[in-house]
Amino acid sequence: MQRSPRSADLLELLMGLGVIALVVFIGSFLRMRADLTNEGRFTLRPATTEMLDSLKDVMYVKVYLTGALPADLQRLSSATKDLLDEMHAVQPGKIQYTFIDPSESDDEKTRKETYDQLQEQGLSYSSIRMRDKEAFSERIVFPGAMVSYQEKMVPVQLLKTQMRTPDADMVNRSINNLEYEFASAFRQATRRDKKKIAILEGHGEVPAMEIADLTAALVEFYDVDRVRIDDRIDALGHKIAGVKYRVNDFDALVIAGPDSTFSDRDKFVVDQFVMNGGRVLWMIDPMNAQLDSLRRNQFSIAVPSELGLDELLFTYGVRLNKDLVLDQSCAPIELYTQPYGNQRKLERFPWYWEPVLIPESTHPIVSNIDPVHIRFGSTLDTIAVDDVNKTILLTSSPRSMAQRNPVRISLNVVEMAPPFDRQSTPYMPMAVLLEGKFVSAFIDRLPDNFAKDPEIAFRETGKTSAQIVIADGDVARNRIDAEKGMFYALGFDRYANAKIYGNRELLVNAMNHLLDDKSLISIRSRTITLRQLDPDRIVKDRGFWQVVNTAVPVLLALVLGFCFQYLRKRKATRDT
Numbered sequence: 001m002q003r004s005p006r007s008a009d010l011l012e013l014l015m016g017l018g019v020i021a022l023v024v025f026i027g028s029f030l031r032m033r034a035d036l037t038n039e040g041r042f043t044l045r046p047a048t049t050e051m052l053d054s055l056k057d058v059m060y061v062k063v064y065l066t067g068a069l070p071a072d073l074q075r076l077s078s079a080t081k082d083l084l085d086e087m088h089a090v091q092p093g094k095i096q097y098t099f100i101d102p103s104e105s106d107d108e109k110t111r112k113e114t115y116d117q118l119q120e121q122g123l124s125y126s127s128i129r130m131r132d133k134e135a136f137s138e139r140i141v142f143p144g145a146m147v148s149y150q151e152k153m154v155p156v157q158l159l160k161t162q163m164r165t166p167d168a169d170m171v172n173r174s175i176n177n178l179e180y181e182f183a184s185a186f187r188q189a190t191r192r193d194k195k196k197i198a199i200l201e202g203h204g205e206v207p208a209m210e211i212a213d214l215t216a217a218l219v220e221f222y223d224v225d226r227v228r229i230d231d232r233i234d235a236l237g238h239k240i241a242g243v244k245y246r247v248n249d250f251d252a253l254v255i256a257g258p259d260s261t262f263s264d265r266d267k268f269v270v271d272q273f274v275m276n277g278g279r280v281l282w283m284i285d286p287m288n289a290q291l292d293s294l295r296r297n298q299f300s301i302a303v304p305s306e307l308g309l310d311e312l313l314f315t316y317g318v319r320l321n322k323d324l325v326l327d328q329s330c331a332p333i334e335l336y337t338q339p340y341g342n343q344r345k346l347e348r349f350p351w352y353w354e355p356v357l358i359p360e361s362t363h364p365i366v367s368n369i370d371p372v373h374i375r376f377g378s379t380l381d382t383i384a385v386d387d388v389n390k391t392i393l394l395t396s397s398p399r400s401m402a403q404r405n406p407v408r409i410s411l412n413v414v415e416m417a418p419p420f421d422r423q424s425t426p427y428m429p430m431a432v433l434l435e436g437k438f439v440s441a442f443i444d445r446l447p448d449n450f451a452k453d454p455e456i457a458f459r460e461t462g463k464t465s466a467q468i469v470i471a472d473g474d475v476a477r478n479r480i481d482a483e484k485g486m487f488y489a490l491g492f493d494r495y496a497n498a499k500i501y502g503n504r505e506l507l508v509n510a511m512n513h514l515l516d517d518k519s520l521i522s523i524r525s526r527t528i529t530l531r532q533l534d535p536d537r538i539v540k541d542r543g544f545w546q547v548v549n550t551a552v553p554v555l556l557a558l559v560l561g562f563c564f565q566y567l568r569k570r571k572a573t574r575d576t
Helices: 005-027 046-053 071-090 108-120 168-176 178-190 208-219 264-275 291-297 310-316 503-514 518-524 535-540 542-575
Strands: 059-063 095-099 126-132 135-141 144-149 152-157 196-201 223-228 252-256 279-283 299-304 318-320 323-327 330-340 343-357 380-382 388-395 400-404 407-410 429-439 461-470
Touching: 046 071, 046 178, 059 071, 059 178, 071 095, 071 168, 071 178, 144 178, 152 178, 168 178, 196 208, 208 223, 208 503, 252 264, 252 503, 264 279, 264 310, 264 461, 279 503, 291 299, 310 318, 310 429, 323 407, 380 429, 461 503
Parallel strands: 059 095, 196 223, 196 252, 252 279, 279 461, 323 343
Antiparallel strands: 059 144, 126 135, 144 152, 299 407, 318 380, 323 400, 330 343, 388 429, 429 461
C-alpha cells in the first residue's frame, strides 16, 4: 500500500521531533561549555578552579549592582553575572548568588536605611546622573557585592575608585579584575590563618598615613603590624628552648623609604630575619633629594643617603648606585611661567626626574600592570652570588640617562630637555627580585662570644628565601589631604584626577610572590580585551548599518522561503 504524500510528510515531522526530543533528553545529562573568545574571557584560571574545588561549604554572593543603570555599569553587572555563572558551573552546589537592587523601594527612608547598612558592611556607593525623558536625576548605586561563607562576610568592591562618578575606562578595568576580586574575597572568607607582615619604622621610613593605601591593600590578605627594632634582638623573632635558631614572628618585612642610618644591631636583626627564612621588600632611596630646597631656590643638590645598608644588600646580591635617573617617559609637573598680562600662567611640563616605568618583563609580578611612577629613583646592579637567582622587574625606558653623585636637580630641566637622543642608556635596572639561599652579611664580623651565644642564635647561611629591591623609597607613598585627614589611592595622579599608575598592583603582587601566593598573581595578570565600538564610525556609517540590520534579515527570509517552496513543489511534481 503506497502512503500519500501528506502521510509521508507527517511521518517525517514526527520522526524529526522524536530525534530532537532524544537529543534534548541526552543533553540534559551532559554539561558542555565552549569558550570561543581569543583571550579565554569565559574560562576561569586554574587557580580559581582549584580554590572553588576546595570549598567545603556554600559560598553565597549578594550582588547589589542591578536595576536602572547606565550602559557602562550594565556591562559590569552582566560581566559579574557571567563570571558567577562560570563559578556556579564548576561548583553547582557550592556557589549561589542573587542580584539585589538597593534602590528598588519607593520609600526614601527605607532606601536610606539600606544605604547606611551597606556602607557599614564596607561597600562604597557611586553617584550617577541619569536622564529620564526630558529631565536628569541623581541615582545612588552600590557597585559591589557581599560574600558570605559560614560565619564570615567579606565586601567586594567591583568598581574600585575614590571618585564618586564612574567612567568607561574605570568600568573596563573593573571588568578585567572581576575574577581577581572575587577570588581574593573567597580566599579571605575561607582562610583562617593569615601570614604576618611587619612594616618597619624608626629610621625615618614613609609615615603611616603616606603608606596607608598599601597597608589597606595588604590587610585584605595578611595581618599587618608596624614594628620598631630599637636594637632589640627579639624585635622580629624569638628563641625557643631546645631549638638552635630563632623563629621569625613575621613572614615578611617591608622597608619603605628610610632616611636615617641603621645601627649595626638593627642591621643584624634584619639579616638574621632573612637567614631564618623571612622575606623582605626593600624600597630604598640611594640619593637624598631635598625637595624643600628645590621649591625655595629652584634647584637642589642630591647627595647619597647614609643608611648603612649597602654592605647588607651587596652581600645578598644587589648594589644600589649613587645616581638619579632622568627619563623621557616621565610624569608631568605644573610650573608658573612668564606672566600673561596681569596673570601668572600655569603650564604643564615633562618632569624627567619622575620616571614612569612601563614593565617590559613577562614575570607575573609586573605582567599586565599599569606603568609604575617613580620619584627621584636610582639604578641598581646585580652581583654574582652563589645560590641566588636574580630577575630584573623594572627598567627605565630606551631614552633615559643617569646622573652620578652629586646631582644638581633644577627646575630648568623642563626648558632644556636632556640630550636623550645622544647620551641615552636604555633599560637601566631599577627593581630586582632575588631568590635563593642567602649568606649572612655578618660572617667573620662578630666577636666569638657574641656569635656563639645560644641566645643570639647566629645563623651564617639562610633558608631558601626571597627579596625584592626597588631603587626608590617613594614607590609606596600615596598622596594625602592633611586638612581632610584622607589619603588617595596609591598611583593616583593629581593632574589626571584619577588613579593611572600601577604602583599598588606592583607592590601587592610583589608581596603575594614573596609569600608564595602565586595563585592570586596568576589571576590578576590575565588580560581581557574589551572591544568597544568606534564612535566616529557609529556617526558616519549609522544609516548604512541600520539598513543592513533591517533589510538583510527580511531579504534572507524571503530568499529562503522561495527556495523552500520551489523545492517542495519540485518534489511534489516528481512524486506524482
